[in-house]
Amino acid sequence: MRTLFLTLIFAFTIMQTCAQTSEHLSFKGVAIDGTLNEYVSKMKQNGFTHIQTEDGTAILNGDFAGYKDCTVGVATLKQKDLVYKIAVIFPDKDTWSRLSTNYFDLKEMLTEKYGKPSDVVEKFEGYSQPNDDHSKMNKVKFDNCKYYSIWETDKGEIQLSIDHNSVTSCFIKLAYFDKINSAKIKAKAIDDL
Numbered sequence: 001m002r003t004l005f006l007t008l009i010f011a012f013t014i015m016q017t018c019a020q021t022s023e024h025l026s027f028k029g030v031a032i033d034g035t036l037n038e039y040v041s042k043m044k045q046n047g048f049t050h051i052q053t054e055d056g057t058a059i060l061n062g063d064f065a066g067y068k069d070c071t072v073g074v075a076t077l078k079q080k081d082l083v084y085k086i087a088v089i090f091p092d093k094d095t096w097s098r099l100s101t102n103y104f105d106l107k108e109m110l111t112e113k114y115g116k117p118s119d120v121v122e123k124f125e126g127y128s129q130p131n132d133d134h135s136k137m138n139k140v141k142f143d144n145c146k147y148y149s150i151w152e153t154d155k156g157e158i159q160l161s162i163d164h165n166s167v168t169s170c171f172i173k174l175a176y177f178d179k180i181n182s183a184k185i186k187a188k189a190i191d192d193l
Contacts, residue, residue: 099162
């Protein structure tokens with residue numbers, strides 16, 4: 001009887017472990033898969049607030065990776081209602097030192113979790129290199145700052161970058177692309193051609 005009980009506990013543990021592993025890339029421990037409403041519901045359970053949904057993209061707000069007040073976009077192909085991309089916009093920064101510190105801190109954490117990035121570009125473009133905080137921020141605002149790191153995993157791709165919205169806001173963007181669902185989205189696009 002005791003052997004049967006131990007066998008059942010062992011089998012149950014194995015089933016739980018298998019059920020928790022996924023072939024999909026995950027964000028906040030949730031597989032990037034399912035319908036938009038299903039995914040938004042799971043993000044709400046993780047403490048995010050749903051702001052709006054428009055054109056197959058849900059916008060949420062919450063804390064992520066130790067940063068307060070992040071904006072999270074959950075994207076689908078509208079015709080398929082299948083989540084394939086998550087993008088996090090971290091709060092705006094008004095100085096290069098704060099912006100670059102966030103970028104390098106996140107890069108370090110991602111490298112610890114996913115290993116060395118497969119692609120890294122960290123440079124300013126133009127004839128002259130900026131030598132002070134103000135000049136570096138101007139390079140960001142006018143699209144002359146190329147700072148990004150990409151991690152290729154078996155389950156998808158993760159992209160970290162310094163980005164901007166015109167000249168009014170500069171921020172860090174982190175995007176997760178699920179490999180399986182991105183392939184389905186691409187196949188749908190190819191069918192449309």
